[in-house]
Amino acid sequence: MKKRINFFEVLGILLIVCSLGVLLFTQLHSQYTKKKAAEITCKIEAALPETTPGFPGDYSDPVMPVLQVEGKDYVGLLNIPAYGLSVPIVNEWSSFHVFSCPARFYGSVYDNTMIIGGNDQTGQFDFFDRMNPGDHIKITDMLGTEFAYAIDRIDRAKSADYEHLASGGYPLTLFVRSAYSAEYILVRCSTTF
Amino acid sequence: MRKHLLPLIILLAFLVAQPLSANAITPLEPNRKCSLKVHFTKDDYRFSNLETRIYRVAEAHSDGTFDLIAPFSGSSVSIHGIKSQREWNDAAVTLLSYIVDRKIQPDHTVLSDAQGTASFTDLHTGLYLVLGNTAENDIGIYTFEDFFVYLPTPLESEGFSYDMEARPKPGEFVPKTEYTVNKLWKDSGYTSKRPKSVTVDIYKDAVLYETVILDSSNNWSYSWKTPEDSSKWTVAEKDVPDSYTVTISSSGSVFSITNSIKTTPGSPPKTGDTFPLWNYVIAMSISGFLLLIFGIWHKRKSQ
Numbered sequence: 001m002k003k004r005i006n007f008f009e010v011l012g013i014l015l016i017v018c019s020l021g022v023l024l025f026t027q028l029h030s031q032y033t034k035k036k037a038a039e040i041t042c043k044i045e046a047a048l049p050e051t052t053p054g055f056p057g058d059y060s061d062p063v064m065p066v067l068q069v070e071g072k073d074y075v076g077l078l079n080i081p082a083y084g085l086s087v088p089i090v091n092e093w094s095s096f097h098v099f100s101c102p103a104r105f106y107g108s109v110y111d112n113t114m115i116i117g118g119n120d121q122t123g124q125f126d127f128f129d130r131m132n133p134g135d136h137i138k139i140t141d142m143l144g145t146e147f148a149y150a151i152d153r154i155d156r157a158k159s160a161d162y163e164h165l166a167s168g169g170y171p172l173t174l175f176v177r178s179a180y181s182a183e184y185i186l187v188r189c190s191t192t193f
Numbered sequence: 194m195r196k197h198l199l200p201l202i203i204l205l206a207f208l209v210a211q212p213l214s215a216n217a218i219t220p221l222e223p224n225r226k227c228s229l230k231v232h233f234t235k236d237d238y239r240f241s242n243l244e245t246r247i248y249r250v251a252e253a254h255s256d257g258t259f260d261l262i263a264p265f266s267g268s269s270v271s272i273h274g275i276k277s278q279r280e281w282n283d284a285a286v287t288l289l290s291y292i293v294d295r296k297i298q299p300d301h302t303v304l305s306d307a308q309g310t311a312s313f314t315d316l317h318t319g320l321y322l323v324l325g326n327t328a329e330n331d332i333g334i335y336t337f338e339d340f341f342v343y344l345p346t347p348l349e350s351e352g353f354s355y356d357m358e359a360r361p362k363p364g365e366f367v368p369k370t371e372y373t374v375n376k377l378w379k380d381s382g383y384t385s386k387r388p389k390s391v392t393v394d395i396y397k398d399a400v401l402y403e404t405v406i407l408d409s410s411n412n413w414s415y416s417w418k419t420p421e422d423s424s425k426w427t428v429a430e431k432d433v434p435d436s437y438t439v440t441i442s443s444s445g446s447v448f449s450i451t452n453s454i455k456t457t458p459g460s461p462p463k464t465g466d467t468f469p470l471w472n473y474v475i476a477m478s479i480s481g482f483l484l485l486i487f488g489i490w491h492k493r494k495s496q
Contacts, residue, residue, distance in 0.1 A: 008488030015481030022474050047375050047414045049447035058277035065377035065451045069412045073378070091381060093462045106461045117464060142377050143442055143449050162461030177464075182472065 026121070033100045034123025040088045040101070043069050044077060044142075053193065054145035056171070059110035066091045067142045075104050078116065079138040083127045089116060089139070105175070106162060109139050109147045112171035112191070117160075120185075125176045128185050137172065137189055147172075149189035160184040219352035221257050221318070227344040227355045229313040229321070231305075233328060235335055235363045239309030240328040246299035247313060250288060251320035253344070259320050264297055269438035272320065283442045285339045286427075288322055290441050293399045294429035299324070318344050323359070327366060327423040334423060335363035368421035369446040374405075374428050376413035379453035380437070386454065392431040393450065397424050404431075 044067065066073040073091040090103040097103045098119045107113030118125045137149040149172045157164060160175050165186065172189040229247070233240040251259040251272060261272060268291040270284050291297070300321075305311040321344060325337040340361060345353035376391055378384070390408035394401055395417065407413045419426070428448045433439045437452040 004492075006488050006492050008484045008491060010488075012481045012483070012485030012488055015477045015484065017481075019474050019478040019481060022470070022477075026470075043412060047373060047412070047447070049373075049444035052444065055277075058279050060274045060276045060280060061379075061453075063379045063381070063453070065379050065449070065453075066381070067375060067377055067413060068409060071409055073381075073384070095464065105464070142375070144444050144447065160464045166461075175464075 029099070030121040030123055033121070037087045037101050037123065040069055040074070041077060041086050044074060044088055048140065048142070049144040051140055051144050051146040054109070054141070054147045055193065056110055056112045056147070056191065062108040062111040062113070064091075064104075064108050064110060065142050074101075074142070076109070076142060077140045078102055079140070080131075080135065081138070082135050083131075085125075085127075087124065093117065102174075105165065107166075109141065109172070112169075113166070114139070114171065115162075115165050115173045115175070118174065118176045120176050120178060125174070128176050128187070129178070131187060136192070137174070139172070148192045150192045152188045152190045155186040155188065157184045157186055160186070221253060221255050221345065221353055222355075223253050223255050223318050225318065225345070225355055226314075227316045227318055227357065229316060229323075229342060229344065229356075230358045231311045231313075231323060232358065232360045233305050233309045233311065233326065233337060233363075234360070235328075235330065235332075238330050238332075239305075239307070240326075240330070240335075241305050241307050241309055243305040243309075243311065243326045243328055244302060245305060245311035245326065246302045246324045247342075248288070248292065248297070248322045248324075249300045249317060249319045250322050250341075253318040253320070257347075259343075262319070264295065265291065269433070269440070271438075281341060283440055285322060285341060286443045286448075287439065287441045289324070289339060290427050290429045292322075293396050293427045294394065296399075316344060318355075320344075323361075325361065327425070328363070334366035336366050336423075337361045337363055366423060369419060370421060371416055371418050372426055372446045372448070373414060373416040374407070374448040374450065376407045377449050377451040379451060383436075383454045386434070386436050388434055391450075391452075394429045394431060396427045396429070399425070399427070402426075 064075050066075050074088045075091040076089045077086060078089050079086045088101050090097045090101050093103045093105045098117055102116050102118035105115040105117045107115050120126055120128055131151060131154060133151045133153055135151045138146055140146045165173055165175060168188060170188040171191050174187040176185050178185055231245055233243050250265045251261050253259045265288060268288060270287050272284060275281055301313050303311045303313060321342045323340050323342055325339045327334060327336050342357060342359055344357055345355040346357050347353055374393055378387060380387055390406050393405050393407055395403045405415045407415060428450060430439055430450050436454055440451045442449045
C-alpha cells in the first residue's frame, strides 16, 4: 500500500527545516561578523597612533570623532582583555548594527555618559553571563586615547530604555539582550585612573 | 607630552575662560610693551643659533581676556573654552597647519645666542605661538615642541609680569619612517552634508610634499614613508566645506584631521531589539515536531 505524506507532516517538516535553517544562518552569520569585526579592528588599529591615557575632564566638546571604515562610521575600539575581546564600536545605534558589532547607543567617553549596546552571539558578548565585577574594560577613541574602566555591578532588567540605561550615572554602561532569557544584562562600569 | 608647560597651559585656559579684572587688583595694560626670552638648553648644554619664530595669534584686552586676530581669526581654531593641555596642543597643531598652508610670516624671528637664549623685545601684549626647533649636540638630537605664551602673565600675588621667560623641555628625537593622516568626522546626524572626498596637502618643512585625496576607497586614511631625518611634517585640508570647522591633532606619527559640525544632542534612540528571534525559532521547532507527530498519528488512524 502506497504511503503518502499528509499536509501536517509536510508543514511539520517545513517548520523544522526552517528552524534548522535559521540556526545554521545565525551560526554562519556570527562566524562571518566575527571575522569581519577582526578585520575592521586590524584596519583601525593600523591607522591609530600609540595609545595615550585619556581623562574625561580634558574635553570641552563631548562629541567623539568617527573614522569611516568600509563605509561605516566607527567611534572607537572596545577591549575586554580577560575575555580576549577587541571589537570596533559602530557610531550610530540601530538594532541591525548590533548583529555585526557593538554600537554606541548614547553618550560619550569624554563626559562619562557612554552607553554601548551589543549582541551575545559568538565573537561578540557571548561571555556576558561570566563577567564579574572588577573585570577591566578599555575604550580607545579614534585619536588613540584610551579610557579605562572596571565593572562595578551587573544588573538584569526586563526593559532597556534610555532612562533605565542611564540611571545611576555610570561613566560606562554596556548592555546586551540575552537570547535565551529575553532579558537585558546591564554592565555598569566606573573609570579606573 | 609637554608636561613642563602644564602649569602655563592651565593658566592659559583660565585666562581665556574668564576675565581677570574681577580678581586682579592691578588691571592689565594692553598697550604696554612686553619681552620674551626662550631658553633652549639640555642639562648644561646651551643650543645657540637656533632660529626661533613667534606668531602673535591673539590680542589681550584690559579685562584679561583675549581674541584671535587676523590672519588667525580666519582659521577655525577656537581658543575659548579650552580645558586641557591636549586641547591646547590641538590648537597649536591646527594653527601651525594654517600658517604653513597660507605661508604666513612670523611676527618676529631671532637666533638663540651663545647662552641658548632667543630674546624678543618690544612685543605687543597677546597670545603668542612659539614654534619649536630640532637641535643637535654631541650627545644626541632633541626636539623642542611648539607652545603658547601669554603676554603678560598673571603673577601669583597680584598684577602681571610683562617680561616672560620660557624654558621648553627638550624631548629625545625619535626618528620616524612612516606617517599617517586620518580623516575624522564629528557630524553625527548630519552625515548627508559630508563630502565624498577631501583633499589634503602634506608639507615637509613647510614645503608642499604631496597632495592626496582621502575618501571611502582608502578608508579616509593615507600613510607615507619618510627618511629618518628631523624634517617637520604638517598637513592641511584644502577647501574645508562651509558647514564644517577643522581641528588637526598630532600624536606620534599620526595626524588626525577632524571636521566638525556644531550639533545638538538628539533624543536617545530606542533599543529596537524587540524581535525575540530565539523565541520564534523554539516555537517553530516545537510546532514542527508536534505537527509531524500529529501527521503520523493522523495517517495511522486513517489507515
